[in-house]
Amino acid sequence: MTDRSTGLPYAEVIGDPIAHSKSPVIHNFWLEKLGIKAEYRMFHVKPDELEGYIASRRDDPDWRGCNVTIPHKLAVMDHVSDPGNVHASIGAMNTVAKAENGELFGTNTDAGGFFAPISDVPLKNQDVIVIGAGGAAQAVLFALSRIEVGSVTIINRNVLKASALLARFGLKGQALEHGSALPPARLLVNASALGMKGQDELIVDLSPLPDDAIVYDLVYAPLKTSLLKAARARGLETIDGLSMLIGQAAVAFEIFFDQAPPLEHDELLRKLLLK
Structure with a gap:
């Protein structure tokens, strides 16, 4: 150093x-x-x-x-x-x-930065998927807990850690392992390092998401991640990592x-x- x-x-x-x-x-x-x-x-x-x-x-x-x-x-x-x-x-x-x-x-400052580009989206009682359980994910979950979303599904390698975060932030939902099928949700957030330059790609099947779903990837290097490309190919609204x-x-x-x-x-x- x-x-x-x-x-x-x-x-x-x-x-x-x-x-x-x-x-x-x-x-x-x-x-x-x-x-x-x-x-x-x-x-x-x-x-x-x-x-x-x-x-x-x-x-x-x-x-x-x-x-x-x-x-x-x-x-x-x-x-x-x-x-x-x-x-x-x-x-x-x-x-x-x-x-x-x-x-x-x-x-x-992550929680406010995350929420800014979706502040006008009616997410109360809407289901959300969060990928990851690290520091960025915790800021996302904190923000979600303040806007009274519906069920939250956390997808993470360590399911026990993900389950503990649901309890910590008072969120109802479930924890699933990577590779599990996605449930329907209004918002999907990638708060993991997957898809970042030098990391493994994030590959998920987005077909269970409804047509009005929003896919939000916090990764910004690269900006056009495989997740966002897949979402755009499906015609879904996307938010890239520069916003947060x-x-x-x-x-x-x-x-x-x-x-x-x-x-x-x-x-x-x-x-x-x-x-």
């Missing part, structure tokens, strides 16, 4: 792997539009380096915080304070920042740099991300 200092205020995204991250493009685009002299970068942190990384940033006066991605969203909770009780509610952190007193605290990525980044940006991002440029930003 190496570092590079530029003397500017900075934030970053950490993970393993991390080269695929589009977060630097988003945050640096907003910094440039606002004329803020700061930077946002990516930093590769392996699981056994996480504690050392947090310690190294704690006393860095230029460090404003970091976004946290796979596989650190659960482990990072052991190293920072939790003023919003994220551990007990969502159960995963995707953002760490520095308070005025220098204390490092964690929060989660930009939504959660907007909340984190304001935490890091004390200014709201210039969202009026979102169309230009999305074109930039699609290059």
